[in-house]
Amino acid sequence: MAEHGDAQAALIPFLQYCQEQDGYVTQQAVSDAAALTGITDGEVESIVSFYSLLFQHPVGKHIIHACRTLSCMLGGADRLHEHIRRRLGVRNGETSADGEFTYQEVECLAACDKAPCLQHNLQFHYNVTPEEFDRLLETWRAQPAGAALPAE
Amino acid sequence: MATFEPVLTKGVGQLDLTDVAAYRKNGGFVALEKALKDMTPESIIAEVTASNLRGRGGAGFPTGKKWGFLPKDGRPRYLVCNCDEAEPGTFKDHMLLEQTPLQLIEGLILSAYAINAAHIVVYIRGEFLEGYRIFMRALSAAREAGYVGDNLLGSGYSADILVHRGAGAYICGEETAMLESIEGKRGEPRLKPPFPANAGLFGMPTVVNNVETLCCIPHILTRGAAWFASIGPPKSPGPKIISVSGQVQKPGNYEIPMGLPAGELLQDYAGGLLPGRTLKAIQPGGGSSAAIFAEDLHTGIDYDSLAAKQTMLGSGGFVVMDDTTCMVRASMTLVRFFEYESCGQCTPCREGGQWVHRILRRLEAGEGSDADLLVLNTINDTLTGTNLCPLGDSIMPFLLSVLRRFPQEFAEHVTLAGCPFDPARRMVAA
Amino acid sequence: MSADRPAASRRMVNVVIDGSALSVPEGTLVVEAAKLAGTSVPVYCYHPKMDPVGLCRICLVEIEKTPKLQIACATRVTEGMVVHTSSERVAQARNGVLEFLLLNHPLDCPICDKGGECDLQDFTMSYGPGLSRLTEPKLHKPKRVDLGPTIVLDEERCILCRRCTRFDDEIAQERNLVVIDRGHRSLIGTSDGGPYRSYFSGNTTEICPVGALTSKAYRFRARPWDLTHADSVCAQCSVGCNFRIDSRFGRIMRTFTRENLEIDDGWICDRGRYTFNYLYEPTRLRRPLMRRGDDLAECSLDDAAALCAEKLGPAARAGRVGVIGGGRLSDEEAFALQAFARQVLGTNNIDYRVHLQKFASPARFGARLIDIDDASLVLMFGAYTPEQAPILDLRLRRAVARHHTQLMYIGPYRPHLPVEAQYVEYTPGAIADLMMQLADTVHQGRTESGDGFVADIARRLAQAEKIIAVHNGRDPASVSALDRLLETLAGYNHRVGVLVVGSQGNARGAEAAGCVPNLGPGYAPCSGEAGMTTGEMLKAAADGALDALFIAGANPALTFADGALARRALENVPFLAVAEQVLTETAALADIVFPTASFAEKRGHVTNLEGRRQAFGQAVEPPVDVLSDAEIIALVARAMGHAESVSPQPAALLAGLVRAESAAERSVGDLLPRAKVDAVQPAAVEKVDATHRTFTIIPVPHLYSGGGAVAHDPGTAPMRPRPYAIVNPEDAARVGVVPGERLTLSGSGGSIDVEARVGPQAPVGVALVLADMPEAPANKLLDASGFGTATISKAASVPEQRSLERVSA
Numbered sequence A: 001m002a003e004h005g006d007a008q009a010a011l012i013p014f015l016q017y018c019q020e021q022d023g024y025v026t027q028q029a030v031s032d033a034a035a036l037t038g039i040t041d042g043e044v045e046s047i048v049s050f051y052s053l054l055f056q057h058p059v060g061k062h063i064i065h066a067c068r069t070l071s072c073m074l075g076g077a078d079r080l081h082e083h084i085r086r087r088l089g090v091r092n093g094e095t096s097a098d099g100e101f102t103y104q105e106v107e108c109l110a111a112c113d114k115a116p117c118l119q120h121n122l123q124f125h126y127n128v129t130p131e132e133f134d135r136l137l138e139t140w141r142a143q144p145a146g147a148a149l150p151a152e
Numbered sequence B: 001m002a003t004f005e006p007v008l009t010k011g012v013g014q015l016d017l018t019d020v021a022a023y024r025k026n027g028g029f030v031a032l033e034k035a036l037k038d039m040t041p042e043s044i045i046a047e048v049t050a051s052n053l054r055g056r057g058g059a060g061f062p063t064g065k066k067w068g069f070l071p072k073d074g075r076p077r078y079l080v081c082n083c084d085e086a087e088p089g090t091f092k093d094h095m096l097l098e099q100t101p102l103q104l105i106e107g108l109i110l111s112a113y114a115i116n117a118a119h120i121v122v123y124i125r126g127e128f129l130e131g132y133r134i135f136m137r138a139l140s141a142a143r144e145a146g147y148v149g150d151n152l153l154g155s156g157y158s159a160d161i162l163v164h165r166g167a168g169a170y171i172c173g174e175e176t177a178m179l180e181s182i183e184g185k186r187g188e189p190r191l192k193p194p195f196p197a198n199a200g201l202f203g204m205p206t207v208v209n210n211v212e213t214l215c216c217i218p219h220i221l222t223r224g225a226a227w228f229a230s231i232g233p234p235k236s237p238g239p240k241i242i243s244v245s246g247q248v249q250k251p252g253n254y255e256i257p258m259g260l261p262a263g264e265l266l267q268d269y270a271g272g273l274l275p276g277r278t279l280k281a282i283q284p285g286g287g288s289s290a291a292i293f294a295e296d297l298h299t300g301i302d303y304d305s306l307a308a309k310q311t312m313l314g315s316g317g318f319v320v321m322d323d324t325t326c327m328v329r330a331s332m333t334l335v336r337f338f339e340y341e342s343c344g345q346c347t348p349c350r351e352g353g354q355w356v357h358r359i360l361r362r363l364e365a366g367e368g369s370d371a372d373l374l375v376l377n378t379i380n381d382t383l384t385g386t387n388l389c390p391l392g393d394s395i396m397p398f399l400l401s402v403l404r405r406f407p408q409e410f411a412e413h414v415t416l417a418g419c420p421f422d423p424a425r426r427m428v429a430a
Numbered sequence C: 001m002s003a004d005r006p007a008a009s010r011r012m013v014n015v016v017i018d019g020s021a022l023s024v025p026e027g028t029l030v031v032e033a034a035k036l037a038g039t040s041v042p043v044y045c046y047h048p049k050m051d052p053v054g055l056c057r058i059c060l061v062e063i064e065k066t067p068k069l070q071i072a073c074a075t076r077v078t079e080g081m082v083v084h085t086s087s088e089r090v091a092q093a094r095n096g097v098l099e100f101l102l103l104n105h106p107l108d109c110p111i112c113d114k115g116g117e118c119d120l121q122d123f124t125m126s127y128g129p130g131l132s133r134l135t136e137p138k139l140h141k142p143k144r145v146d147l148g149p150t151i152v153l154d155e156e157r158c159i160l161c162r163r164c165t166r167f168d169d170e171i172a173q174e175r176n177l178v179v180i181d182r183g184h185r186s187l188i189g190t191s192d193g194g195p196y197r198s199y200f201s202g203n204t205t206e207i208c209p210v211g212a213l214t215s216k217a218y219r220f221r222a223r224p225w226d227l228t229h230a231d232s233v234c235a236q237c238s239v240g241c242n243f244r245i246d247s248r249f250g251r252i253m254r255t256f257t258r259e260n261l262e263i264d265d266g267w268i269c270d271r272g273r274y275t276f277n278y279l280y281e282p283t284r285l286r287r288p289l290m291r292r293g294d295d296l297a298e299c300s301l302d303d304a305a306a307l308c309a310e311k312l313g314p315a316a317r318a319g320r321v322g323v324i325g326g327g328r329l330s331d332e333e334a335f336a337l338q339a340f341a342r343q344v345l346g347t348n349n350i351d352y353r354v355h356l357q358k359f360a361s362p363a364r365f366g367a368r369l370i371d372i373d374d375a376s377l378v379l380m381f382g383a384y385t386p387e388q389a390p391i392l393d394l395r396l397r398r399a400v401a402r403h404h405t406q407l408m409y410i411g412p413y414r415p416h417l418p419v420e421a422q423y424v425e426y427t428p429g430a431i432a433d434l435m436m437q438l439a440d441t442v443h444q445g446r447t448e449s450g451d452g453f454v455a456d457i458a459r460r461l462a463q464a465e466k467i468i469a470v471h472n473g474r475d476p477a478s479v480s481a482l483d484r485l486l487e488t489l490a491g492y493n494h495r496v497g498v499l500v501v502g503s504q505g506n507a508r509g510a511e512a513a514g515c516v517p518n519l520g521p522g523y524a525p526c527s528g529e530a531g532m533t534t535g536e537m538l539k540a541a542a543d544g545a546l547d548a549l550f551i552a553g554a555n556p557a558l559t560f561a562d563g564a565l566a567r568r569a570l571e572n573v574p575f576l577a578v579a580e581q582v583l584t585e586t587a588a589l590a591d592i593v594f595p596t597a598s599f600a601e602k603r604g605h606v607t608n609l610e611g612r613r614q615a616f617g618q619a620v621e622p623p624v625d626v627l628s629d630a631e632i633i634a635l636v637a638r639a640m641g642h643a644e645s646v647s648p649q650p651a652a653l654l655a656g657l658v659r660a661e662s663a664a665e666r667s668v669g670d671l672l673p674r675a676k677v678d679a680v681q682p683a684a685v686e687k688v689d690a691t692h693r694t695f696t697i698i699p700v701p702h703l704y705s706g707g708g709a710v711a712h713d714p715g716t717a718p719m720r721p722r723p724y725a726i727v728n729p730e731d732a733a734r735v736g737v738v739p740g741e742r743l744t745l746s747g748s749g750g751s752i753d754v755e756a757r758v759g760p761q762a763p764v765g766v767a768l769v770l771a772d773m774p775e776a777p778a779n780k781l782l783d784a785s786g787f788g789t790a791t792i793s794k795a796a797s798v799p800e801q802r803s804l805e806r807v808s809a
């Protein structure tokens, strides 16, 4: 942390680390982050709420980010998204009933040449067709439990 | 097909350029060794200025000039690398980061040396987890090989690189928002002045440069400013990576000489349109740019030629749309992007973006009215040019360009009470 | 960090605004220059007290030679600038911004508190669009968000100008009110949706340009245009913030800031703002009361005055009478009170001091509040400004946060301060020594060489260009030691100054008016022998040596340090008359209680801690039988046959006071004579005894403590703390104190029950006990030094639950 010039510069890395441990930014993490950086809990929450990759509430073990911006839309994202929503039984932004999968349609993931694309726990999957998604779903289901959105 | 010897992407796809030895074999680190031995920071800035390199992040600001703005007051300086690539349709930095991270590192060290920066921060988009990992591995390899760290190559110059991962916000690509984000705050653009050159990261003089811009630096120093300036139009020269996507045969990143006509890129590099389709619109410079059309295919892909067409080179995201694409839907998708990514500080951007999005969604769902069209046609005057940062000014250009070009398509969404491109809806309307 | 209100330099530049040429300091914001030019540019996010942020974009103006419209709130003028604030383009942009703001704004103006003083409503009228295009269905956000004890937030009305969050950050330095989420989903909120607790919260309702933030105390009560305004001065503490009292049909509806840059900078605290509804509670005294056995029964004013005369006359003739009070009266009334003592009762037994404060003014080096703004170092001891002088504290916070002022706090326990401060722990009584050592070290030029914390502080003092000391005038020894230190520093060309925080709102006025035993009005030595101090009077009364006490606007039963003595005195004295607004602990023991008018119900002057005398006007009429203190004093004087000695008229009284003051005029540089003080034995500090669970008791102040108005006000009730005692975690572990449990603290004067808290701010062996709480008077545990000892045990019974603190979701 000391490598960041100012105490608050350690805030986002710290929150990313906490989220990696707990799956989301817990209230405890908020207080710890506030204590670490010398800002208030409210300020920490304000910052957390600004960033779409920081979660203020519990999410599934598997986080699916499906790109919905223009190039992916041109590549058939709409059909894919409908399929995913139906498969998981969720609406955009929701977590599946079993609590395993959180589905979020997101903005351009910078992989537009391989549309439609999505990320599963920040791992890219390219040119995803509905059939390909079903296949992926099986492999994810079989995966051992791990933290969502791993950092390093 | 026209041949252009790739510069920035040389070896990409053939060699493992994350490996120091392979990168060296590909011509890497020659510039760094040369510069640290023989060049003063001033001469590097002079060379970069002479090359006419313009920033590849979108604004196209001359890089040498930007470096020259730093006040000479002895305060520590920062070099920040903008690797937050999130402009719709743009994926070149993503590729450079993952495929040739050592080239970026070399560019960073050279640039930091040139501006005498004490600290280098690379801001990597949060979604680029794989890219971040690759970069970190390359960084430690470069550090081990003595290209990063203390007393580089015995020159007495020291530089280390700090990596900050983004946390999900397009606006953090805007340079002052990025600085806020690195400082651990909400990524909200700052009021300017002061500009980063005077009061940037932690209030210190700061230069923010795009990944591709920085990747150009080693080549300018090895091959010389004159070589660089000779590629393409003099005021807008150099090799440029264009991210081509959308309805083409071979989407992908293509390195072209600046000034290449749009049609050649489409045809010769990207393999042309899908069979049986005709061209409808191209967004030549990312989601923020206005569209060009079939008659504009002779336009050169460079800053000035595209500006003359009331659009821009921007980030170089080249999105091709053919006759099967609904312009209302395409616009809606982009406006939704800006609405979602607006930080919300400025009223016009925050409220206007949301309003335009709702109108387009209504039109697309067949619930639009003539009043909606009137708003779309007039809102630009109060929505654009009234905000603190350029995000708000990016909401309207594409929409306006296609609205002017295809007014009947928008009107039809009202008269048909549905989208003419959606067969199901057309039947309902009929 | 940007400088405070930066830029405006002395150099003047020429600008043209809407055709009128003027010359303004270079760097002036265009919006301010426009004001000088007589035009007003509409603003939402801009507030003159805060850094420009340029968010709302309503202030766009046209500047020649600049292609894009520029925001007037953040653009600074340069030589030759030509500005148009109402061109066609500007009108269009404004219209556009208003249209955007109104898109999702509810059209509930008819029921909105802000209706009539809303900037959105006003600007829409002046510059706004017709309603034609605003057919867009509104997006909905939470309405009626309970933001805690004082405020309700309507997110739909919010235009996200962020004045409120910036106030909480830049001005209050508390940073609890924040923006949550981003884009048009942004909301104003707090951590985890918890309450927004701040002593300054009410200010956000004023600066909110729309009706998004409203005061619970004022919601739906009146429309701005129905209100009658009266300029007043807050008398809740010694800062003397200026404010306005808004009333309707003779009843106070709300209070509002009345900017005085040199005093309040345009802010008031919530205690000052919200303490007025007690006037309309049943507990407010409206009729005189006379003792009948154990009870107090209503009587007529004449009967009350007659009884007073009957009892005070003989007591006065016997020289066995005393008068206590003045610190809560106006200057005029304090003058009347001492005149009553000296001329009617013929005694110098008069004293306003019923807290630990001995002096309300510095003997020399008097400072102004604005001296804090550019102080290099503020040295605080005794006083605790966050709780005792909130608006002074705001100034201090800003100085520390914005001007690199160093704050050094010397005290027996670690204070909770929102800005950075150096804390120096001292044991009670040692501070005078510390000041002397500092004076010596500075005097002998040993600031560079020495080590240890004394040398360290001395070094900081030596490096500080301007030093302001803030204390509470409580310890005469440290006060004179401080004078020596400052004199030494002044000798080395440091600028120095002193502010004494009063224990009562008009302590300084009472002192100056002569409500002390040895000094008359204007600090002139009184004729005859010095009278008794409050402590001496109470002692005499307790010992049967006084026959009567007259108390006006003071509650020694709760606030006098030695509470046991005070209660004994008030119970034993044969005749006790008290003038009060509510039935305080002291009034409850009286033989006669006169109901008195509040500050809103009379006019006069008060003197703040700087010595600045300020006029306050009358906002509303008091109830029929309720008189001002001056009228009560005059009434009793008349009943005693001394009608000529005391006038009930503020004007006549003030004239008398001013006459006396000019007669006592001293030459510049003279030390102000000092009020007589009790000889106080040093605090009996005993070490904690684990087996006997004995602790040193240090009372701690709280903004909302006290037994008077604030204890009876429904508006401030949710903010009032419950009595508590804080002990160090080490002690808690040793003697088995669990946070939240009920404790009984037993001391020399009785015992009190409080809630247990555990925290590191309490030194080992010390229990920090909330002072001045009627439910649990800490002064039962204290002696005259202001400290005491008590044993701690678990409380036997559970008291009734006070659930006012809880905030409904």
Ligand SMILES: Cc1cc2nc3c(=O)[nH]c(=O)nc-3n(C[C@H](O)[C@H](O)[C@H](O)COP(=O)(O)O)c2cc1C
Pocket (backbone or CB within 6 Å): B054, B055, B056, B057, B058, B059, B060, B061, B063, B066, B082, B083, B084, B085, B086, B087, B170, B171, B172, B173, B174, B175, B176, B208, B209, B210, B211, B213, B214, B389, B390, B391
């Ligand atoms: C809303 C917004 C988003 C931006 N996103 C990016 C981005 O993702 N990558 C980038 O390099 N520049 C981005 N920019 C441009 C940067 O602000 C800045 O101009 C650039 O990083 C400067 O580097 P250059 O001079 O090397 O181009 C963005 C600008 C705006 C206004």
Ligand code: SF4
Pocket (backbone or CB within 6 Å): C157, C158, C159, C160, C161, C162, C163, C164, C165, C188, C207, C208, C209, C210, C212, C213
């Ligand atoms: S609540 Fe009021 S002051 Fe706060 S941001 Fe909203 S409109 Fe502005």
Ligand code: FES
Pocket (backbone or CB within 6 Å): C042, C043, C044, C045, C046, C053, C054, C055, C056, C057, C058, C059, C060, C071, C072, C073, C074
């Ligand atoms: S008042 Fe200028 S932008 Fe808000």
